Amino acid sequence: MPPEERQLILDDRALARTLHRMAQDILRQTPDPISLVLIGVQRRGVELAARLATEARTQSGIEVPRGAMDITLYRDDLEAVGPRPLVGPTHLPVDLSGRHAWIVDDVLFTGRTVRAALDELADFGRPARIGLAVLVDRGGRELPIQADVVGERVETGPRDRVEVFVKELDGRDAVEVVRGAKVGT
Amino acid sequence: MSPALGKDLLGLEPLSADDIRLILDTAEPFKEISERAIKKVPVLRGKTIVNLFFEASTRTRISFEFAEKRLSADTVNVATSASSVQKGETLVDTARNLEAMRIDMVVIRHGSSGAARFLAERIQSNVVNAGDGMHEHPTQGLLDLLTIRDHRPIAGCKVCIVGDVLHSRVARSNIWGLLKLGAEVAVCGPQSLLPLGVGALGVRVFRRVEEAIEWADVLNVLRLQLERMHAGYVPSLREYYRVFGVTRERLERAPRDLLILHPGPMNRGVEIDSRVADGPHSLILDQVTNGVAVRMAVLYLLAGGRPELAEAAKGGGER
Numbered sequence: 001m002p003p004e005e006r007q008l009i010l011d012d013r014a015l016a017r018t019l020h021r022m023a024q025d026i027l028r029q030t031p032d033p034i035s036l037v038l039i040g041v042q043r044r045g046v047e048l049a050a051r052l053a054t055e056a057r058t059q060s061g062i063e064v065p066r067g068a069m070d071i072t073l074y075r076d077d078l079e080a081v082g083p084r085p086l087v088g089p090t091h092l093p094v095d096l097s098g099r100h101a102w103i104v105d106d107v108l109f110t111g112r113t114v115r116a117a118l119d120e121l122a123d124f125g126r127p128a129r130i131g132l133a134v135l136v137d138r139g140g141r142e143l144p145i146q147a148d149v150v151g152e153r154v155e156t157g158p159r160d161r162v163e164v165f166v167k168e169l170d171g172r173d174a175v176e177v178v179r180g181a182k183v184g185t
Numbered sequence: 186m187s188p189a190l191g192k193d194l195l196g197l198e199p200l201s202a203d204d205i206r207l208i209l210d211t212a213e214p215f216k217e218i219s220e221r222a223i224k225k226v227p228v229l230r231g232k233t234i235v236n237l238f239f240e241a242s243t244r245t246r247i248s249f250e251f252a253e254k255r256l257s258a259d260t261v262n263v264a265t266s267a268s269s270v271q272k273g274e275t276l277v278d279t280a281r282n283l284e285a286m287r288i289d290m291v292v293i294r295h296g297s298s299g300a301a302r303f304l305a306e307r308i309q310s311n312v313v314n315a316g317d318g319m320h321e322h323p324t325q326g327l328l329d330l331l332t333i334r335d336h337r338p339i340a341g342c343k344v345c346i347v348g349d350v351l352h353s354r355v356a357r358s359n360i361w362g363l364l365k366l367g368a369e370v371a372v373c374g375p376q377s378l379l380p381l382g383v384g385a386l387g388v389r390v391f392r393r394v395e396e397a398i399e400w401a402d403v404l405n406v407l408r409l410q411l412e413r414m415h416a417g418y419v420p421s422l423r424e425y426y427r428v429f430g431v432t433r434e435r436l437e438r439a440p441r442d443l444l445i446l447h448p449g450p451m452n453r454g455v456e457i458d459s460r461v462a463d464g465p466h467s468l469i470l471d472q473v474t475n476g477v478a479v480r481m482a483v484l485y486l487l488a489g490g491r492p493e494l495a496e497a498a499k500g501g502g503e504r
Binding site: 070072073074075086087088089090091119120123124125 | 210226
């Protein structure tokens with residue numbers, strides 16, 4: 001088997017710049033920053049939401065509440081999650097009613113994760129508005145869902161894999177694309 | 186790769202330590218769902234679950250029903266006092282008729298040891314044992330493990346099961362689960378209510394409850410089934426309380442604070458002192474809360490797991 005072809009999309013400094021710009025975009029698109037709440041999708045979305053909250057506080061002086069959400073129980077393919085069924089915690093720090101909630105995820109692909117996240121948020125209250133911020137948009141949508149804030153757009157094929165690394169979980173910050181990755185590895 | 190647990194949950198004896206840990210770890214996030222304003226997730230939407238109870242049960246049946254409803258399954262309760270079982274229908278015929286109506290899971294409580302396995306081998310639906318005779322009550326064992334684990338690591342923890350171990354499926358599930366996870370296990374009770382050869386499992390035996398209390402970190406106090414007294418296993422309830430009752434006075438002499446579990450329903454003043462049951466170290470209501478989460482985890486894990494779909498779904502790289 002030929003070695004995987006790995007391509008670096010963002011290194012640690014580029015990732016920091018990208019998050020800085022994403023936080024600016026989020027604040028610009030949130031008319032009332034006091035109502036802002038950032039909700040990370042397990043797992044790496046949670047770390048990204050924390051970084052964005054720090055950036056937003058630096059830029060606006062506002063302490064932004066952030067939460068975490070595991071969407072496993074809202075997926076439309078339970079039968080497919082069997083072999084890795086561990087569900088992470090869901091924790092929303094504030095009542096979402098009337099708030100401007102942002103869903104934060106690492107990679108936007110088919111849109112099914114976001115669909116599930118929207119369903120789950122609806123069970124927690126009625127935000128005034130929900131936005132979507134993703135670090136990487138890799139195309140390949142299967143649902144009519146688009147992000148409001150995108151860190152980086154990457155052209156990918158269905159067999160490519162986008163990998164996001166964050167210091168908190170992986171020891172380093174980077175985004176890489178593995179071209180033609182073997183399915184299921 | 187097979188589904189996480191196989192088709193059925195019949196007992197803790199056949200499970201590996203990793204299986205048990207998977208269920209307990211999966212139960213953790215399910216605890217939070219019951220704290221939400223909308224206590225429901227859609228994960229078992231469209232699944233039909235039949236609760237087939239051949240024995241009286243309040244806590245277990247309601248706990249399963251809450252677990253099922255909070256996962257969005259459709260549920261039907263069959264109490265045998267009001268069913269064709271009264272007309273002589275066999276267990277298999279009852280289950281096959283239910284299966285002909287296209288159900289997905291059966292939760293069964295039955296007075297005969299082995300009834301759950303008997304059923305599981307004859308129908309395609311997932312079967313969850315909610316207590317079969319004197320054999321096992323695996324979800325009770327799991328919720329006891331989860332409750333202990335909330336407070337201290339199970340490995341190395343000293344747990345003594347006090348009371349009617351002989352007739353207790355709760356005791357058996359506890360012993361299997363605790364031993365697999367590395368706890369030290371003991372039993373304590375009148376000789377007439379301890380199974381012969383329990384020591385061969387690697388379980389310590391205490392004849393006096395004072396010794397058990399001195400040794401243990403956790404007491405799991407079993408209900409003394411009152412009909413046992415009539416069958417001559419214990420001379421009288423008062424005598425039992427005097428000799429084996431878990432009282433505050435006895436616990437006050439312990440070298441450390443013991444955690445107290447009881448699977449319910451309690452006989453206050455028989456196996457347990459009210460001041461202990463309602464005391465600061467009692468985890469009895471935590472057990473009930475954890476029971477819903479553990480049952481949600483079991484139903485979720487049994488319902489999941491078609492590996493060929495998983496491979497296809499993972500290919501995209503959307504994590």
